[in-house]
Amino acid sequence: MTTTATTHRVRVLAAPGARHDEILTPEALDFVGRLHAAFAHRRLDLLKERRRRKDRLVSGTPLDFSVATAAVRADPDWRVAPPAPGLEDRRVEITGPPDRRMTVDALNSGATAWMADFADATAPTWNNVIDGQLNLLDAIERRIDFTTPEGREYRLGQDLATIVVRPRGWHLPEEHLEIDGRPVPASLVDFGLYFFHCAQRQLDAGHGPYFYLPKLENAGEARLWNDVFVLAQALLGIPRGTVRATVLIETVTAAFEMEEILHALREHSAGLNAGRRDYLFSIIKTFGHRTDFQLPDRARVTMTAPFLRAYTELLVRTCHRRGAHAIGGMAARVPSRDPEADAAALAQVRLDKEREAEDGFDGSWVAHPALVPVCREVFDAVLGDRPHQLDRTREDVAVTAAELLSVRRISAPPTAAGVRANVAVSLRYFEAWLRGHGAVALHGLMEDAATAEIARVQLWQWLRHRTIDRDDLLTVIGEECDALTAERPHALVAEARAVLERAVLERELPAFFTPDAYSRHLVRRAEVQS
């Protein structure tokens, strides 16, 4: 590896953890420092642009496809890079946090790829962040096998899923790493540490450094990622065009720039994913000020809603026109120990994956190893021996701005049960997150940062439009706190309640619950090490 002398001093503001020095080497920190020096300012400018755009939308500017980039959309000739080794066939992708057990389980799960998630499924404690990097390194080096104190063995098999890493989004800082008194963007930390330690190793193993990019709001943010890839490859002497990145279309503004996003990343693009949970969150967040954009109870919003159909149809059409994979989204259900509930969950997941495969998606996501076979079966039935269905160009699809925004067609007031469910889920999720768990199963559903955001932003919106009464909501919050305390006397109920109330009761909607909750509760700064 070729890095030049240290010029960008990164300070580590955390107590040293076991083996953390293997990740936080001076060379790796210097590499992250170089990315920071090159891109931190641009990230801040793009975050300011997010706020300006939001203000324009609130003041009535309509959301539409941009006239300025019409030529990119109209040009029939450009294509993204061809699929990279290990990413040709993506019919079933499992997702989850890179903790040690789940790393082994996910790689052995029979899925074609594993999205190792530092974003929605990981509570970004410093240990989770650095241990996750260690687990990825150990998995690639095939030295992750271990036995639990109870004697249960975890061993990597022969046929492993391709690793695709999802760094945290542009909105988050990593407060345990600092340069010139400023935190390093979390995206650059997660990307940079993985790329530094594993890019060449992945190439040597016949794959490459592959990424999922979360929560982008426009093509400018995709261009920033592309420039990060170009510099990272140059700094480490990795051939340009080796990186592959799949962008999650999970904000409503990004849905209007799918072509532009693929174009910005075209030499590194591996396609788009229908990040449907954050997409719903984004719809509510972006149009929270409008009374005609109030979705019904969270449980009643399904992928057959016209505005969601328009989004997934446009995604497949856009990807296949440009030679890019279209990857489906996360089914909410996870297996249960109750056989009846389990059968119902499997049936729901099957239906969801069948719709995606028939619509032209090339593969889809599952949240649990037990769901790998059903997703595989469904896509096998449609793909057969073909690795994908890029040849289905879906020229029958033409989606308008009005269709993407046709939320009012399903708009409905919440029920009392829907309000209570949102309080219960967000409270319990925040409590788990504060204890370092970024994904949990609650009432048969997978809950992570994106699904909890839907629950809390709905509460905010209903309150804002007086669809629910503030005192009634506070009563429900109090009752759910009491229920959680009764169930688990040592739960962090007061802290979770504080996170919930800050995220829901503020007049100005917090864009994400995570930055504030992270700074207040997860950051554990210690003496400077280097």
Ligand SMILES: CC(=O)SCCNC(=O)CCNC(=O)[C@H](O)C(C)(C)COP(=O)(O)OP(=O)(O)OC[C@H]1O[C@@H](n2cnc3c(N)ncnc32)[C@H](O)[C@@H]1OP(=O)(O)O
């Ligand atoms: C909206 C989005 O962003 S989706 C993407 C982000 N979200 C996610 O990735 C969530 C992924 N899923 C998960 O994290 C988990 O499935 C949870 C937390 C929901 C449930 O996990 P558990 O409560 O452990 O489920 P359960 O007890 O049924 O697990 C059985 C076994 O499967 C393993 N397992 C469950 N889910 C996964 C997974 N996603 N990856 C790898 N292994 C898994 C468990 O570790 C456990 O293994 P063990 O027998 O070796 O101990």
Ligand SMILES: O=CC(=O)O
């Ligand atoms: O990241 C996925 C989503 O649905 O959100």
Ligand SMILES: [Mg+2]
């Ligand atoms: Mg998401």
